[in-house]
Amino acid sequence: MTQAASQRAYHHGNLRAELLEQAVEQLRSTPAEQLSLRAVARALGVSQTAPYRHFSDKEALLAAIATRGYRELLEQLATARDAGGDSAAQQLRLVARAYVDFAGRQEQLFKLMFGPLVQPGDDYPELREVSRETLLLVQAILQHGMHSGEFEEQDIIYLANASWAGIHGVATLRVDTPGLYSKHIDLLRQIDVAVNAFINGIRRRDT
Structure with missing residues (x-):
């Protein structure tokens, strides 16, 4: 230009x-x-x-970038969820894959969104709200699984945090140690193993 x-x-x-x-x-x-x-x-x-x-300082610019990143992530997670049909377990698998894929394609943006430079706080209400929406999407999937009888009834907040922590770990490893997946570990298999282990732990078992 x-x-x-x-x-x-x-x-x-x-x-x-x-x-x-x-x-x-x-x-x-x-x-x-x-x-x-x-x-x-x-x-x-x-x-x-x-x-x-338009931006009071660099942090304000970074917050705007992170907000945009969360909106993009949220859109991709929602698309993945919708592709999972009515099965909460399948929705979780596809959302996890979309999450790790986003991290791999947008490495620096992913680091900014979840790193220490800009965290959702009172100074950036839009950032705080859209970051919360991504967690609410996972909570809604888990709640659906409980209502449908797929999953055991549990505290939804702690359960959502546990599911996010597991797949965020895989995504972080992909970003920080890319050689691990390119040379030694099949990435999609690793994602599915992580999600299935979580699902098996919360799956409803009829007594």
């Missing part, structure tokens, strides 16, 4: 979207710690002060 085009976009109120898009693109190859508002502005050909009209 030329400087003139960028200035026109800014004039029409689109600079925030352009800045966010550029930052997401840079994040594909640059760790979040190394992103800067100035570099993003320079890439768009706008002044170094222009981004501060």
Whole structure:
């Protein structure tokens, strides 16, 4: 984008979207710690002060990126859930695969979303809400499994946290130690083993 085009976009109120898009693109190859508002502005050909009209500081930009990431993740998890039909167990398997796939395709974004730089807090209500929605999606699947008789009745909050912790561990290993899955372990099999172990632990057993 030329400087003139960028200035026109800014004039029409689109600079925030352009800045966010550029930052997401840079994040594909640059760790979040190394992103800067100035570099993003320079890439768009706008002044170094222009981004501060839309983001108070770098943390605000990172929070906006993380919010966008959670929305993308939530959409993919919902699609995976819907593909699982009426079986809560199958929904969990497909959601787990979608979660790990997202982590593998968006490594730096995944690290930002779940890392220490930006955490959902009072300063970023949109980020807090959309991150909560991803956990609520898992809770709803587990609740469905309890109502349908697939799973034993348990405390839904703790159960959802346990299921998330297990698959998040697989996703984190994929991001941090990619050689493990590319050389030694079949990734999809590992996901299914992890999810099936969890499902077997909560499956309803008729007495």
